[in-house]
Amino acid sequence: MRRRRFYFLEPSKVGRQHITLIAGYLAALVSSDRIRSGLEIHFCSSPSTRACLPPELAARVQCSSVPVMDPEKRRLLLKTLVEFGVTAGYLFRLRRGDVLFVSCLLPTTLLLVEWLNMILRRPGVFVSLHGEVEGIFEESTQRLQSFGFWILKWLRGRRANGPTRLVVIDDFIKARLAADFPANIASSDVFVVHHPILPVAVDAPLGGMRRACFIGYRSRFKGFPHFEEYARSMPGQRFLAIGGGKVDDLSAGTSSALDGEAGYFQAIGGCDLAVFPYVHGYTASLSAAALDALATGVHIVATDRACFRSLAEYFGPGFVTVCESPERLGIALHDAALWRLSQGRGARMQKLEESKYGIAAVGRAFEQLVFSPPKAA
DSSP, X not given: OOOEEEEEEOOSOOTTTTHHHHHHHHHHHHHOHHHHHHEEEEEEEOHHHHHTSOHHHHTTSEEEEOXXXXXXXXXXXXXXXXXXXXXXXXXXXXXXXXXXXXXOOOHHHHHHHHHHHHHHOOSSEEEEOOGGGGGGTOGGGOSTTSHHHHHHHHHHHOOTTOSEEEEESSHHHHHHHHHHOTTTOOGGGEEEOOOOOOOOOOOOOOSSSOEEEEESOOOTTTTHHHHXXXXXXXXXXXXXXXXXXXXXXXXTTEEEEOOHHHHHHHHHHXXXXXXXXXXXXXXXXXXXXXXXXXHTTOEEEEESOHHHHHHHHHHOTTTEEEESSHHHHHHXXXXXXXXXXXXXXXXXXXHHHTXXXXXXXXXXXXXXHHTSOOOOO
């Protein structure tokens, strides 16, 4: 007798793009005895994505290749058609009891997939939403050629309680979407499967000058000019910009290459504080850079954006300090008490593993998704 199948489909990303999320989700799925005993787990992705998975993890699921266009080299129309063609193929393939979990789609593809499933009415179809939902709340991105236009068009055109259900990576995202768009998104439509945060043991700071780091893209929206100003105003500390394969020491004016992922986490873990002076976005999405900082146990100090408020409310002040503005954050950095929060790293990492972001909890969230009552066909 044919067993139920769980199709984990990644039709949008290649290589290391989203690999931390993908690998964490797969690890959570295979950690669940209930899911493994009841379903075959199929991972369907580009060969380059599969090659980036830990070999022991890839060996525990059935893998197959699908065509995926690199998002960084895409033509929106062509990539939409490729994604839709791949996803539609799996929609037609579904049999009774199967689950299709699509880990990422362009908003244009999501629109087409929901339209198709309104016709097919396949139960057990789940699509994960990511940073594109920020376009719903940002008018400046709601142009025809922008994600914001298409994600808003998708949202306003959908009906609550349709056959396709949604997955988000944190509770505050679900709450915001359901509150702002009750006619389009019902609470029962949305499952929360938290972005896994796997603790990464690295060497703690060895003393000497205190270190603060900025992680990721150095854009004005993420407040990098403020971070540069902090460095200028505090010559007695070191301010490091980590990302793009290198570490720039703004205090010393030097730059060095990172040694892969291990070097990246070592650079973050070697700091006392991770600084996020964000001035834009993250209303309905999580900062991946913040999750990387949490993974190493580094204390976060950030501006008052929804994602940081959510992390601070869940983990408490020992993990995250939220300041009302970049200016207030700059003042806080002059307080020695803030820097002392770098202590207690081991306790933070232990709590992280036991939290809703840990692999065991994420596995239980997938169980709720898999064994939920199906939508009517």
